[in-house]
Amino acid sequence: MDIRNIAIIAHVDHGKTTLVDKILHATKVFRDNQDAGELIMDSNDLEKERGITIFSKNAAVKYKGVKINVIDTPGHADFGGEVERVLKMADGVCLLVDAFEGPMPQTRFVLQKALQLNLKPIVIINKVDKPNCRPDEVHDAIFELFFNLDATEEQLNFPTYYGSGKNGWFNDSLAPSADITPLLDGIIKYVPPPKVSEGSLQMQITSLDYSSFLGRIAIGSVARGIIKENQSIALMQADGIIKKQKVKELYVFEGMGKKKVTEVVAGDLCAVVGLEGFNIGDTIADGENPEALEVISVDEPTMNMQFSINNSPFFGRDGKFVTSRHLRDRLMKETEKNLALRVSDTDSAESFMVYGRGILHLGILIETMRREGYELTIGQPQVITKDVDGRKSEPFETLVVDVPQEFASKVIDMVTRRKGEMLVMETKGDMQHLEFDIPSRGLLGLRTQMLTNTAGEAVMNHRFSEYKPWKGPIPGRSNGVLIAKDNGATTGYSMDKLQDRGYFFVDPGEEVYRGMIIGESNKPGDIVVNANEGKKLTNHRASGSDAATNIQPKRDMSLEECMEYIQQDECIEVTPANIRMRKLVLDEDERKKHQKRMSAEAV
Numbered sequence: 001m002d003i004r005n006i007a008i009i010a011h012v013d014h015g016k017t018t019l020v021d022k023i024l025h026a027t028k029v030f031r032d033n034q035d036a037g038e039l040i041m042d043s044n045d046l047e048k049e050r051g052i053t054i055f056s057k058n059a060a061v062k063y064k065g066v067k068i069n070v071i072d073t074p075g076h077a078d079f080g081g082e083v084e085r086v087l088k089m090a091d092g093v094c095l096l097v098d099a100f101e102g103p104m105p106q107t108r109f110v111l112q113k114a115l116q117l118n119l120k121p122i123v124i125i126n127k128v129d130k131p132n133c134r135p136d137e138v139h140d141a142i143f144e145l146f147f148n149l150d151a152t153e154e155q156l157n158f159p160t161y162y163g164s165g166k167n168g169w170f171n172d173s174l175a176p177s178a179d180i181t182p183l184l185d186g187i188i189k190y191v192p193p194p195k196v197s198e199g200s201l202q203m204q205i206t207s208l209d210y211s212s213f214l215g216r217i218a219i220g221s222v223a224r225g226i227i228k229e230n231q232s233i234a235l236m237q238a239d240g241i242i243k244k245q246k247v248k249e250l251y252v253f254e255g256m257g258k259k260k261v262t263e264v265v266a267g268d269l270c271a272v273v274g275l276e277g278f279n280i281g282d283t284i285a286d287g288e289n290p291e292a293l294e295v296i297s298v299d300e301p302t303m304n305m306q307f308s309i310n311n312s313p314f315f316g317r318d319g320k321f322v323t324s325r326h327l328r329d330r331l332m333k334e335t336e337k338n339l340a341l342r343v344s345d346t347d348s349a350e351s352f353m354v355y356g357r358g359i360l361h362l363g364i365l366i367e368t369m370r371r372e373g374y375e376l377t378i379g380q381p382q383v384i385t386k387d388v389d390g391r392k393s394e395p396f397e398t399l400v401v402d403v404p405q406e407f408a409s410k411v412i413d414m415v416t417r418r419k420g421e422m423l424v425m426e427t428k429g430d431m432q433h434l435e436f437d438i439p440s441r442g443l444l445g446l447r448t449q450m451l452t453n454t455a456g457e458a459v460m461n462h463r464f465s466e467y468k469p470w471k472g473p474i475p476g477r478s479n480g481v482l483i484a485k486d487n488g489a490t491t492g493y494s495m496d497k498l499q500d501r502g503y504f505f506v507d508p509g510e511e512v513y514r515g516m517i518i519g520e521s522n523k524p525g526d527i528v529v530n531a532n533e534g535k536k537l538t539n540h541r542a543s544g545s546d547a548a549t550n551i552q553p554k555r556d557m558s559l560e561e562c563m564e565y566i567q568q569d570e571c572i573e574v575t576p577a578n579i580r581m582r583k584l585v586l587d588e589d590e591r592k593k594h595q596k597r598m599s600a601e602a603v
């Protein structure tokens with residue numbers, strides 16, 4: 001059978017999943033009367049809600065007698081390692097670039113990986129329906145990017161398609177076509193069929209799927225030979241260990257799902273059920289005569305956070321799973337499928353250290369857990385330092401900010417104070433394009449500050465670059481917080497009186513507890529406030545509703561915003577119904593003693 005294996009790669013939001021959906025539609029994966037809805041490939045609840053792809057996914061279609069395996073990849077930088085791995089299954093890539101934004105940090109990263117693996121690139125300039133888009137300029141910028149990434153002569157001759165995934169067309173010129181068939185023809189024409197070598201079975205596991213019925217499923221492309229149902233194979237691991245195992249079931253990709261088959265021949269992608277204790281990078285080889293493929297590395301975590309049981313006064317109010325045993329089991333289970341995640345025990349039986357690739361990576365895990373009914377407390381995210389050539393080193397990232405001219409100096413000032421160094425400053429129309437090199441620590445909390453200081457106009461993107469020597473202290477949050485003095489419901493009466501001290505994260509009438517963070521002060525330094533006072537004389541009025549109309553609406557903080565907001569002496573209480581920020585030590589006197597001890601130790 002004629003096969004093409006392609007991965008769709010791009011910066012976040014440049015339209016990968018929309019394109020894959022259009023490919024599924026164009027090749028009639030659905031019956032004509034079947035309404036599949038929008039972005040069917042983003043199938044997970046959180047993906048649908050946030051409109052982003054979190055897990056890479058396989059689909060397969062038939063076009064003009066050719067089977068095209070399509071891999072949709074996530075665009076967010078936290079999942080870059082996953083993209084790198086699944087590229088191992090492809091022979092070509094569709095590099096999508098937004099016709100307005102042009103190449104962004106993640107465009108560079110994914111293209112670099114594709115070029116290194118010598119995959120055939122097809123460039124797609126997407127979203128040409130956008131007003132003010134600049135497809136020709138963007139084409140030049142992409143050429144320059146290829147050039148800077150040391151593309152070969154042949155790679156520099158990349159075919160380019162233009163179009164709009166949203167409007168359902170792609171053509172080899174800017175003239176709109178009726179549909180996306182010009183692009184499908186291009187994929188068959190330019191992407192080479194899979195290279196298969198002669199010899200016995202070899203398949204590298206590059207991705208995994210998880211099913212509650214079948215357990216862990218190994219996914220990869222069969223590089224050599226044939227893999228068969230019930231076959232005895234050798235699972236060859238990175239450390240040289242070879243395990244004899246048996247293939248239980250085999251699947252190939254078809255449409256959006258999988259089809260059970262009895263054998264898969266080299267060149268096709270396949271999913272293997274029945275293997276135990278495998279890891280990404282392991283080779284499935286012939287049982288008699290096993291030969292391993294080159295090991296692939298999985299990206300190391302760059303950030304950690306402490307996960308503990310919920311010990312707030314509201315413990316157990318709305319969660320189903322609240323004990324340290326629940327928490328531990330759930331975290332350990334997660335490491336079976338979440339590859340870049342690590343979990344370790346700590347000195348305390350009630351806390352675990354969780355290591356991940358960034359705020360979004362960890363945030364998604366926490367969000368998933370609270371939806372399943374878990375309660376937990378999470379601490380301030382910390383970057384993971386490493387010893388590199390005898391020096392304490394920390395992760396650095398490339399930060400790109402596009403901002404209207406008038407805010408440029410503010411942005412530079414903000415980033416520089418967080419130990420960022422400016423690398424590029426270019427004018428693009430009436431926007432300023434800035435690039436920085438900044439420690440990952442400096443990025444924590446930057447987004448909110450950036451949006452406040454640029455009237456919401458800044459567009460910022462960043463991705464991990466490398467470990468470099470520790471940059472020294474970086475200033476934390478500049479303003480203090482408003483801390484609740486007592487347990488109870490807040491009242492409009494007292495919140496109204498406190499309005500000139502700052503703004504609130506809670507509404508009047510909301511239940512709070514002593515030591516909980518209920519707002520931000522407009523000055524440095526934390527203040528403990530009484531937000532539960534009732535108006536003395538009017539007892540018969542419902543507390544909470546009085547004077548509420550004059551109070552500024554609360555600032556709603558998402559989980560990720562909270563993660564970037566809290567400082568070292570603070571934590572977040574996460575339950576199925578609530579996300580609350582609080583002080584680690586709830587009692588005011590205890591907290592003062594604790595601070596004194598900490599500062600004494602620091603001297």
Ligand SMILES: Nc1nc2c(ncn2[C@@H]2O[C@H](COP(=O)(O)OP(=O)(O)OP(=O)(O)O)[C@@H](O)[C@H]2O)c(=O)[nH]1
Nearest residue numbers: 012013014015016017018052053075127164165166
């Ligand atoms: N104007 C316009 N918008 C588009 C086009 N294609 C996609 N979009 C929109 O861009 C947004 C992101 O599209 P997705 O397909 O989810 O992008 P993605 O690259 O898969 O994003 P991630 O998976 O999060 O990296 C959605 O709101 C789409 O509707 C297009 O051709 N024109």
Ligand SMILES: [Mg+2]
Nearest residue numbers: 016017052053
């Ligand atoms: Mg997507």
